[in-house]
Amino acid sequence: MEFSIKSIRLEKERGTIIAGVFEEGKFTASAHLLDKASGGHLGRLARRGDLTGKSGSVTTLFDTPGLACERLLLVGLGKEKDLRPETRGAALATALRALRTTRAREAVCALLDSPPERDDPVQRLRQAAIAAQDATYAFEEYKREKTRPAALKKLVFPMDDPPAAAKRALAEGAAIAEGIALARDLGNQPGNVCTPDYLARAAERLAKTHALRLEVLERKDMEKLGMGALLAVAQGSRQPPKLIVLRHKGGRSGAPPIVLVGKGITFDSGGISLKPAAEMDEMKYDMCGAAAVLGTTLVAARLGLPLNLVALAPACENMPDGGATRPGDIVTSLSGQTIEILNTDAEGRLILCDTLAYAERFAPETVIDVATLTGACKIALGHVATGLFTDVDTLARELAAAGEAALDKVWRLPLWEEYQESLKSPFADMTNTGGRPAGAVTAACFLSRFTRKYAWAHLDIAGTAWKSGSQKGATGRPVALLAHFLLARAAREGYGA
Numbered sequence: 001m002e003f004s005i006k007s008i009r010l011e012k013e014r015g016t017i018i019a020g021v022f023e024e025g026k027f028t029a030s031a032h033l034l035d036k037a038s039g040g041h042l043g044r045l046a047r048r049g050d051l052t053g054k055s056g057s058v059t060t061l062f063d064t065p066g067l068a069c070e071r072l073l074l075v076g077l078g079k080e081k082d083l084r085p086e087t088r089g090a091a092l093a094t095a096l097r098a099l100r101t102t103r104a105r106e107a108v109c110a111l112l113d114s115p116p117e118r119d120d121p122v123q124r125l126r127q128a129a130i131a132a133q134d135a136t137y138a139f140e141e142y143k144r145e146k147t148r149p150a151a152l153k154k155l156v157f158p159m160d161d162p163p164a165a166a167k168r169a170l171a172e173g174a175a176i177a178e179g180i181a182l183a184r185d186l187g188n189q190p191g192n193v194c195t196p197d198y199l200a201r202a203a204e205r206l207a208k209t210h211a212l213r214l215e216v217l218e219r220k221d222m223e224k225l226g227m228g229a230l231l232a233v234a235q236g237s238r239q240p241p242k243l244i245v246l247r248h249k250g251g252r253s254g255a256p257p258i259v260l261v262g263k264g265i266t267f268d269s270g271g272i273s274l275k276p277a278a279e280m281d282e283m284k285y286d287m288c289g290a291a292a293v294l295g296t297t298l299v300a301a302r303l304g305l306p307l308n309l310v311a312l313a314p315a316c317e318n319m320p321d322g323g324a325t326r327p328g329d330i331v332t333s334l335s336g337q338t339i340e341i342l343n344t345d346a347e348g349r350l351i352l353c354d355t356l357a358y359a360e361r362f363a364p365e366t367v368i369d370v371a372t373l374t375g376a377c378k379i380a381l382g383h384v385a386t387g388l389f390t391d392v393d394t395l396a397r398e399l400a401a402a403g404e405a406a407l408d409k410v411w412r413l414p415l416w417e418e419y420q421e422s423l424k425s426p427f428a429d430m431t432n433t434g435g436r437p438a439g440a441v442t443a444a445c446f447l448s449r450f451t452r453k454y455a456w457a458h459l460d461i462a463g464t465a466w467k468s469g470s471q472k473g474a475t476g477r478p479v480a481l482l483a484h485f486l487l488a489r490a491a492r493e494g495y496g497a
Contacts, residue, residue, distance in 0.1 A: 001132055001133060001136060001152070001153060001154070001155060002153060002154045002155070003129050003132075003154075003155050003156075003157070003170050003173070003174055004154070004155075004156050004157070004170075005125070005156070005157050005158075005159050005162040005166055005167060005170060006156050006157075006158060006159070007158070007159065007160045007161070007162075008108060008156070008158040010030060010033055010034055010037075010108070010110060010158065011033065011034065011037035011066070011067055011068065012068050013068060013069050013108050014068045014069060014070065015069060015070065015071070015104065015106050015107065015108065016069065016070070016071040016072075016073065016099065016102075016104040016106065016107040016108065017034070017067075017069045017071070017072050017073070017107070017108045017110060018073045018075060018092070018095045018107055018108065018109050018110060018111055019031045019034060019072065019073070019074055019075070019110045019111065020074070020075050020076075020077045020088070020091055020110075020111045020113075021042075021046070021051060021053040021074050021075070021076060021077065022053045022076075022077050022078065022079065022080040022083075023052065023053040023054060023076070023078060023079050023080075024053070024079070025043070025046040025047060025051075025053070026053070026080050027042070027043075027046075028077070028110075028111075028113050029113045030110035030111075030113050030158075031074065031110075034064075034067060034072070037066045037067055038064050038065055038066040038067055039065060039066050041064060041065055041066065042064075042074070045059075051074060052076060053076045053077065053078070054076045054078065055076050055077060055078035055087065055090070055091075056076060056090070056094060057075070057076035057094075058073055058074070058075050058076065058094050058095060058098050059073070059074045060072070060073050060074075060098065061073075061074065071102065071104060073095045073098060073099070073107075075091040075092075075094055075095050075111065076091070077091055085123075085124070085127055085407055086407055088111050088112065088124065088127070088128070088131075089127055089128070089130075089131035089407065090131075091111055092109060092111055092128060092131050092132055092135065093131055093132075093134070093135035095107075095109075095111075096132060096135045096136055096150070096152065097135060099150060099151075099152050100148075100150040100152075102151065103151045104151060104152055105151050105152060105153050105154065106152070106153065106154040106155075106156065107152060107154075107155055107156070108156045108157075108158060109128065109132075109155050109156065109157050109158075110158055111128070112124040112125065112128060112157065121166075122163070122165045122166050122169045123169065123405060125157060125166055125169045125170045125173060126169040126170065126172050126173035126176070127173065127406075127407060128155075128157065128173065129155075129170055129172075129173025129174050129176075129177055130173050130176050130177045130180065130406075130480060132155055132177070133174070133177030133178075133180070133181060134177065134180065134476075136150055136152075137181060137184060139184065139185065139188040139473060141189075142190075157170070165496065168496060171303070172303060172483075172487065175298075175299045175302040175303050175483075176299050176406075176479065176480055176483045176484075178298060178299070178302065179295035179296055179298045179299040179302075179476075179479045179483060180295060180476030180479045180480060181295075181476065182202075182291070182294060182295040182298055183288065183291040183292050183294065183295035183474065183476040183479050184291075184473065184474040184475065184476040186199070186202060186287070186290075186291035186294065186295075186474075187284075187285050187287070187288045187291045187465070187466060187473075187474025187476075188473055188474050189284070190284055191266055191267035191283075191284040191317075194266050194284065194287065195239045195266055195317070196239055196240065196241055196242040196264065196266055196315035196316050196317070197239070197240070197242065198266075199242065199244060199264055199266065199287065199290060199291075199294075199313060199315045200216045200242045200244055200315065202294065203216070203244045203246050203294060203311075203313070204216075206246065206294060206297065206298055206301075207246060210248075210298065210301035210302065211301070212246055212247060212248055212297065212301055213246070213247040213249065214244075214245070214246050214247075215245040216242050216243070216244055216245070217242065217243035217245065218240065218241075218242065219231070219234070219240050219241055221243070222241065222243060222354075225334055225358070226332065226333075226334050226336075227243075227333070227334045227354040227358070228331040228332040228333055228334070228354075229331050229332075229333040229334070229339055229350040229351065229353050229354045230243070230314055230316070230334075230350065230351045230354040230355070231331075232325045232329065232331045232341065232350060233265075233271070233316055233318050233325065233344075233347040233350050233351050234316035234317070235321075235323055235324060235325060236271055236272075236317075236318070236319040236320055236321035236323055236324025236325065237316060237317035237318070237319040237321065238319075238321070239266070239316065239317045241314070241315065241316035242264075242313075242314075242315045242316070243312065243313070243314050243315070243355065243358070244264070244290070244294075244311070244312070244313040244314075244315060245310065245311075245312055246294065246297050246310070246311040246313075247308075247309065247310050247311075248297055248300045248301050248305070248307070248308070248309040248310075248311075249308055250300065250301075250304055250305050250306050250307050250308065250309070251306055251307045251308035251493065252306075252308075255308050255365075256308070256362075256363050256364055256365035257307075257308035257309055257310045257362055257364055257365065258307060258308070258309050258310070258364065258365055258366050258367075258368070258486070258489065259309075259310045259311075259312060259359045259362055259364040259366070259367040259368070260293040260296060260297070260309065260310070260311050260312070260367075260368055260369075260370065260482065261289075261293065261312045261313075261314075261352060261355050261356060261359060261367065261368070261369035261370065262287075262289035262290035262291070262292055262293035262294070262311070262312070262313045262369070262370045262371070263286070263287070263288075263289035263290060263314070263348045263351065263352055263369070263370065263371035263372060263373065264287040264289065264290030264291075264313045264314055264315035264316070264351075265283075265286035265287055265315075265316065265317065265318055265347065265348060265351070265372075266284070266286070266287045266315060266316070266317055267283055267284055267286065267317050267318070267319070268283040268286040268317075268318045268345070268347065268348075269283065269317075269318055269319050269320055270318065270320070270344065270345035271318045271319065271320050271324050271325060271344030271345060271347060272320050272324050272325065272326055272327060272344045273327060273343045273344040273345040274320055274345075275345060279468070282466065282468065282472070285372060285465055285466040285474060286318075286348070286372050287315065288372050288461060288465035288466060288474055289313075289369070289370040289371040289372060289461060289465070290313035290314075290315060291474070291476075292370050292461070292465075292476070292477070292478055292479050292482065293311040293312070293313055293370060293482075294311060294313065295476065295479040296311070296479050296482040296483055296486070297309060297311045299479065299483045299486070300483075300486055303487075303490075305486055305487070305490040305495060306490055306493040306494065306495050307486060307489060307490050307493065309486070310359075310362050310364070312355050312358065312359060314351040314352065314354070314355045316351060318344070318345075318347045324344065325341055325344050326341075326344070327341060327342055327343060327344060328340070328341070328342070329341045330427060330428045331350075333350075333353050333354055333357065333450070334353075334354040334357040334358060335353070335354075335357040335449075335450050337429045337430065337449065337450070338428040338429045338430075339353075339428055339429065339430055339431070339432050340425040340427050340428040340430070340431045340432070341431075341432050342431050342432060342433050343432065343433045346432045346433040346443070348371050348372070348373050348443075349371075349373065349432060349443055349446050349447055350432060352369055352371060352373075352447055352450075353446070353447060353449075353450045354450075355369075356369060356447060356450040356451050356456070357450050359454070360453050360454070364454050364455075365454075365455070366395065366454070366455045366456075366457075367451065367454050367455070367456045367457075368399075368456070368457045368458075368459065368482070368485075369447065369456070369457075369458050369459065370459045370461060370478060370482070371458070371459070371460060371461065371462075372460075372461055372462045372465050372466075373440070373443050373444075373458075373460045373461075373462055374439050374440040374443045374460055374462055375439070375462060376436070376438070376439030376440040376441075376443075377413075377439075377440035377460040377462045377463055378462045378463035380413070380440060381411055381463055382463055383463045383464055383467070384409065384463075384464075385409045385410055385411040385463075385464070386403070386408070386409070386410045386411070386459050386460065386461050386463070386464045386477065386478055386481070387410070387411060387413050387440055387444075387458075387459065387460035387461075387462075387463075388400070388410040388411060388412045388413065388457065388458075388459060388460075389412070389413055389414075389415050389441075389444035389447075389448075389457065389458040389459075389460070390412075390415070390455075390456060390457035390458065391415055391448070391456075392455045392456070392457065395455055395457050396412050396457070398485060398488065398489075399457060399459075399481070399485060400412070401488070402481050402482075402484035402485035402488060403478075403481045403484075405484045406478075406480035406481045406483070406484040407480070408477055408478050408480040408481035408484075410459065410478075410481065413440060413441055413444070414441060415441070415444055415445060415448060419434070419438055419441050419442050419445045420445050422434030422435060422437070422438075422442050422445075423442060423445060423446055430446065430449065432446065433446075434446075440460055440462075443460070444458045444460070459478055459481075461477060461478055464477045464478065465477055
């Protein structure tokens with residue numbers, strides 16, 4: 001979808017207009033202007049009860065008296081005092097879904113004119129572009145009968161004398177939306193298609209299109225390095241493992257990079273510790289961490305962020321072959337630490353620990369890993385917030401602020417030393433699981449043992465990376481969060497000044 005900002009007289013606009021109305025007959029500034037131009041027609045509809053303003057409602061008017069537009073969509077925003085950025089995004093999504101059944105190719109979105117003290121008007125543009133793309137996303141590659149695509153191709157935001165920051169925010173929103181779409185596309189691919197090799201080829205396409213540097217480590221490379229933990233997970237699969245290394249060099253030469261590490265288990269059967277059959281199909285989403293870091297790298301490249309960025313995506317399958325790792329096996333990780341594998345379904349931390357150790361060679365400024373790591377995090381936080389773990393308070397605040405700005409929230413959980421006790425092993429340096437109590441915390445504690453030499457944060461996206469049920473599919477989270485984090489870091493280097 002194409003986005004633009006224009007100075008527009010709404011009452012003279014001939015095409016389609018989207019405006020917001022509140023409950024109790026209250027109008028946004030744009031709706032009030034349209035009501036006045038229509039001779040109070042909208043107000044009469046509200047008093048009559050035909051325009052409720054309830055959140056999620058949409059009323060379509062045609063050839064409204066006093067207005068030039070052929071189609072006016074009035075979207076409910078709920079109570080004015082309860083208006084939040086998420087409300088506007090949901091309202092825009094509602095309107096765009098309503099327009100799918102029309103032939104409208106262009107629309108004017110006048111939903112961003114809530115009181116300016118509530119949030120940053122420029123930030124709203126970025127959020128609106130992301131929400132618009134998200135609302136029109138569809139993954140139908142394997143359907144013979146596809147949904148008729150929406151005719152809408154262009155969304156215009158009215159603004160008089162738009163500052164450069166507004167235009168930049170809109171471009172950022174479009175880039176972030178593209179990164180989210182890539183992550184969703186990769187996550188939604190079935191496991192028989194999206195193999196480790198498929199992920200590597202997706203990274204290769206990114207590298208060619210956006211002048212990124214790509215290296216893919218093969219099994220022999222990992223064996224030479226001593227990545228015994230990662231290889232232990234892969235040894236039950238016929239699909240060879242890959243370690244994808246994708247680099248964006250936008251910063252100063254020699255400046256330490258930000259490293260993003262994404263878990264890429266392209267299918268997780270649980271291995272010998274086999275998962276229950278119910279909903280095992282959703283284990284194709286166990287590579288959403290890898291998809292997210294690839295999508296975020298796309299954003300950085302599209303915007304030319306003045307940062308050095310390294311994306312690491314360890315990719316393999318976890319399968320119960322005759323050669324698969326057994327519970328009780330002991331492996332030696334790249335760091336030299338030994339691990340007793342009590343449960344082969346706690347595999348994500350095994351591929352991550354070797355990759356986190358590998359990240360040291362880049363002398364990183366910051367490392368953030370992203371993983372659908374634990375069902376325990378889903379139980380703790382549901383599908384609203386991503387679990388955040390770090391011992392670096394400033395990094396925690398940065399990520400929390402990025403999550404708020406991106407409408408992609410995180411919640412910090414502890415990494416206290418007392419939790420490390422559950423990882424003790426009588427036979428090795430540690431076990432790969434601490435049991436059911438505090439499962440998300442002990443998993444993060446395990447990873448922390450491989451991150452002593454740099455600032456590190458762990459994002460557990462098990463509850464936020466995909467939706468189940470009738471709306472089943474990858475969400476693309478936390479691409480928006482990571483992109484906003486990078487934008488804030490880039491601003492320190494003069495980006496946007």
